[in-house]
Amino acid sequence: MHPTPTTPPTAPAATGRRPRRTRREGSPVTLLAVPALVWYLLFTLGPLLAMFYISGLSWPGMLAPRSWAGWENYRAVLDDPLFWQAVRNSAIQIGVVLPVMIVAAFMVGYYLTLKPRGHRLLRVVLFTPALISASAKAMMAYSVLAPNGMLNGLLDTVGLGGLGRAWLADTDTALACIMAIDLWNGIGFTAVLFAARLGSVPEEIYEAAELDGAGHWRRMWRIAFPVTKDYVGVTTMLQFLWILFSxxxxxxxxxxxxxxxxxxxxxxxxxxxxxxxxxxxxxxxAGVLLFGVGLVGMLAIRRLLRQNY
Amino acid sequence: MSTTKQATRAPRGGARRSGRSGRVLWGVSHGLVWLYALALVLPLYYLVISSFKKTTDIFDSPLTPPVDPVWHYFEDAIRYARLDLALVNSALVTAAALALTLLLALPASFALARSRGRLSALLERIFAMGFLVPTFAALVPTFLMAAYTGLFHTRTFVILLLPAGALPLSVVLLTQFMRTVPPELEESARVDGATTWTVLWRVFVPLSMPGIATVLLLNFLNFWNEYLYSLVIIGPDTSQRTIQVALPTLQANQATEYGVLMAGTAVTLIPVYIVYIVLQRRMEQALISGAVKM
Known part of the structure; x- marks a missing residue:
């Protein structure tokens, strides 16, 4: 009779502790992560490394024979005026779209957190671009911007038909159209993300500032922005990659x-x-150089929008 | 008491203090936000009404609803681009890729959630870094890989490929969910003689259902909407290509009427909108939690 009261408390504790310990320190269970890891590396890291290798080959077409070319391709790329034009176009695209998108999205996101009239409907509308595929968006953009599309039709209706043009086929407006689509696409969803993040900012922080009579403009940029800077930074980084690559x-x-x-x-x-x-x-x-641009840009954004308190 | 009173009154006080210019600015911001909202909705509205209008009517009165609707554009779009086959292909690719994603991600998340070793911490970091690798960068080598494996111009390769891109986010989200499963549950299952496999499927999976739903919804959207890789790998074969690849072929044909293109685009949107209408809240939550994956 005597041993029974003493054994139960120790026995469960021992059986409860022992497996936990052995499991938590590099046990075979970790092996369950291996298939996913292998799959991921095979389709992501593999092709990425292959990109570096192929960039050193002279390979004029899939079925053509290939030979080692060393730095020849890089020389060809850097000597090519078309490459520099592409650099310029990408720089304009990123330089204009990214700041406008992030600032506008932050303001719309802040606006949403104030729960103005119709904010529920607004939130649903802002989700629209996130649901639609790239090809469907492109078809919609085409139907709006084509010579006999919606935009020209609208301009005609209001008597500004003279402004109408083939927006996508005009050297002056084609790049602007691509950028406008990026903005159309990016502001709404980014704003919803910011609203979600701003919603978790404790009210006291605003209240403290409000007693000093801060208006919305100051609340937004002096309080809301610094508090969520880290999140804004990560979002900016992802949008940057999206615009640059996709x-x-x-x-x-x-x-x-x-x-x-x-x-x-x-x-x-x-x-x-x-x-x-x-x-x-x-x-x-060119892909390797683009990858480098992406990496440098990402680090720069990270530095610029780092939480600094 | 007095502090709460002050606090609740403060927002109005703040607005009042900034005076008329403040109110004007506030009005302007209402206007701008709704103008942008209009810009988001207008193309969708235009898309729907144009699916029922003759080309001349589309241009003459772009925003008026169809007076006598033309119904055959949907049928034309489906016939020209074989959207019927493409819908089936897209459904197959999406479903198979989702199943494969879960099959790979669930055991991995289980492993990462319950071990605290240095190795699993490293693995978790590798998956977390995956968000920052832009998938586009690997487009050409992946295309070559498809060619060399003999799975070129098939849906199969895309089914194998899509989960790879989805794994980082899926593993990280599911690991977070599985961490919340109390270890006592596993221990009592173990006492009853459950194997690791049983613990995973009978304890962890049922308890991480919200996480699994999030991962499924998010990846459903990504897989259904995927365009560039499918285009490059599957190519033009109507019996293999997905709906996103089939749709733009309507535009390439110059003779195509607008109505046909618009009706075809509308067809591709229907499945996504059905899911969105049924699971709106969940889908929004999924998109928000999946967007910034760090």
Whole structure:
């Protein structure tokens, strides 16, 4: 009878503790993560490394023989005026779209947190671009911007038909159209993200400032922004990558880089050289440079928008 | 008491203090926000009404609803671009890729959630870094990989490929959910003689259902909407290509009427909007939690 009361408290404690300990320190269970890891590395890291390798090959088309070219492709890329035009177009695109998008989205996000009349409906509307695929968005943009599309029709209706033009086929407006689509696409959803983050800012922080009579403008930039700077930074980084890399889709579907090369940006150049002009070495050398631009830009944004308190 | 009173009154006080210019600014911001909202909705509205209008009517009165609606554009779009086959292909690719994603991500998240070793911390960091690798960068090598594996011009390769891009986010989100499962539950299951596998499927999976729903919704959107990789890998074969690849072929044909293009675009949006209407809150939550994945 005596041992029974003493054993139960120790026995469960021992069985409860022992497996936990052995499990938590590099046990075979960690092996369950291996298939996912292998899958991920095979389809992401593998192709990424291959990009560096291919950039050193002379490879004029998939079925053509390939040979080692060393730095030849990089020299060709850097000597190519088209590459520099693509750099310029990408720089304009990022330089205009990113600041406008983030500032506008932050303001709309702040506006949402004030719960003005109709904010529920507004939130649903702002989600729209996040649901629609790139090809459907491009088809919609085409139907709006084509010579006999919605925009020209509207201008005609209000008596400004003289302003109408083939927006996507005009050297002066084609790149602006691609940028407008980026903004159309990005502001709404980013604003909802900011609103979600701003919603978790404790009310006391605002209240403290309100007693000093701060208006919305000051509340927004002096309080809300510094408090959420880190989140804004990460979002900016992701939007930067998105605009830099994924706008190839819009260019491909809407302008094919034209008219002339007015809308050829870096990501479209990488696509076009590989799949239209079949110069895989050139394409991947440009791809490596683009990857470098993405990396540097990301670090710069991280530095610029780091939480500093 | 007095402090709360002051606090609740303060917002109005703040607005009043900034006076008329403040009110004007406030009015302007209302206007600007709703103008942007209008810009988001107008193309959708235009898309829907134009699906029922003749080309001349579309241009002459772009925003008026169809007077005598033309119904055959939907049928034309489906026939020209074989959208019927494409819908089936998209459904197949999306469903298979979702299943594969869960099959890979669930055991991985389980492993990461319950071990605290240095190795699993490293693995988790590798997955977390995955968000920052832009998928576009690997487009050309992935295309070559498809060519060399003999799975070129098939849906199969896309089904294998899509989960890879989805894994980082899925693993990180699911790991967070599985961390909340109390270890006592596992221990009592173990006492009853459950194997690791049983613990995963009978304890962890049922308790992480909200996380699984988030991952499924998010990846449903991404997989259904994926365009560039499908275009490059699957190519023009109507029996293999997905709806996103099939749709733009309507535009490439210069003779196509606008109505057909608009009706075709509307068809591609229907599945997404059905899911959105049914699961609106959940989908919004999923998109928000999935957007900034760090």
């Amino acid at each position: 706008s190839a889709q819009n260019v491909l579907l809407l302008t094919q880089g034209g008219p002339g090369n007015a809308t050829t940006n870096l990501s479209f150049l990488v696509y076009n050289k590989a799949f239209v002009q079949s110069d895989l070495g050139y394409s991947q050398a």
